[in-house]
Amino acid sequence: MAIDLDLRRLRFFVEVVRQGGFSQAAKVVFAAQPTVSKAVKQLEDELGVALLDRGSRRSTPTAAGAVVYRRALALLTASEDLASELDELRGLKRGRLRVGFPRVGSSALFAPLFASFRRQYPGIDVQLAVHDSKRLEEALRAGELDLAALVHPIPADFESQDVRSDPLMVLLPRNHALADQHSVKLAKLAGSPLILFEEGFALNELILEAFRKKGISPTVAARSSQVDFIFELVAAGTGIAFLPRIVAEQRAHRSVRLALLDEPKCKWSTALAWRRDAHLSHAARAWLAQAREKRAS
Secondary structure, eight states: OOOOOOHHHHHHHHHHHHHTSHHHHHHHHTOOHHHHHHHHHHHHHHHTSOOEETTSSSOEEOHHHHHHHHHHHHHHHHHHHHHHHHHHHTTTSSOEEEEEEESSSHHHHHHHHHHHHHHHOTTSEEEEEEEOHHHHHHHHHTTSOSEEEEESSOOTTEEEEEEEEEEEEEEEETTSTTTTOSEEOGGGGTTSOEEEEOTTOHHHHHHHHHHHHTTOOOOEEEEESOHHHHHHHHHTTSOBEEEEHHHHTTOOOTTEEEEEEOOTTOEEEEEEEEETTOOOOHHHHHHHHHHHHHHHO
C-alpha cells in the first residue's frame, strides 16, 4: 500500500504525543486546537489505524501510534536536514538558523552573541527558542533545532562546544546564620530548605546531585520557573536557592545575600550542542565560530 504522508500532519501528531494532549500541542505548533485534532484524524484515516488512545485524560499513542511516532521523528528530522543543506548552497547571504536556549542564563550568555551575529550576517533568519533542558534535547533529536545550549553533562548522542563554566552562588535570606559569609560549604546548608526550579531544569539536577554526593537529603520548600520570584521567596525566608554566578550577580535584592558555593566540582557548565549525525550549515558553523571567539576574548 502506497502512503503519501503529509509532514504537517506528522508534526502535529508528534507534538500531541509529546505534550500529552491537543490543547498543549496546539500552543506549541501555533495552531487552533480543532486544526490539530482534524489533522491527526486525517492522518489516522489515511493510515487506517487509530494512533491515539483517547479514553484517558492524557492522549497516549496506541501500539500503531508508537510506530508512527518513531518513524515520524525520523522523517521530520530528514526534512529539516534537507532544508539545512539547501540553505548551505545559498551560502551565508540567506538561510535559517534555529538555536535553542535554556530558561536560566540565556540573556547574559547569548544576547551579545546574537547581536554580533545579526550584524555580521543580516540575511540569516535566526530563530530563537527558549525551553527547559529536556525539551531542548528532544528538539535537537527531532531536527527542530540546529544548535542548543545545554548544561553538562551533555548526552552521548550530541557533539558539543563549551561556552562557559560558572560557579554557583547561594541565595540566602538576610537573617540566615550564614548570610555574612563570603563562601559556604554545602554541608553547612544541610538544614536549610531548598527553592528549586520547576521540573525539567538542568540546574535542579546539578544541585540535587551535589547534595547526594555529600549524603544529604534536602527538603524542597518550593519550585518556580521565574528567577525574580525565587529571589522573593528567598527574601521572605522560604528557603535558600542556587543560581549560576553570571545570573545571580545581575540582580540585587536588599533582603537577599549572595555567597559563593565552595564546591569546586559543582559548576554550571554550558555548551552548544548538535546531533552527531546532523548536517551543520554554514550559518551554524558561523555561530559556533563566533561563540569560540567570544569565549577566547
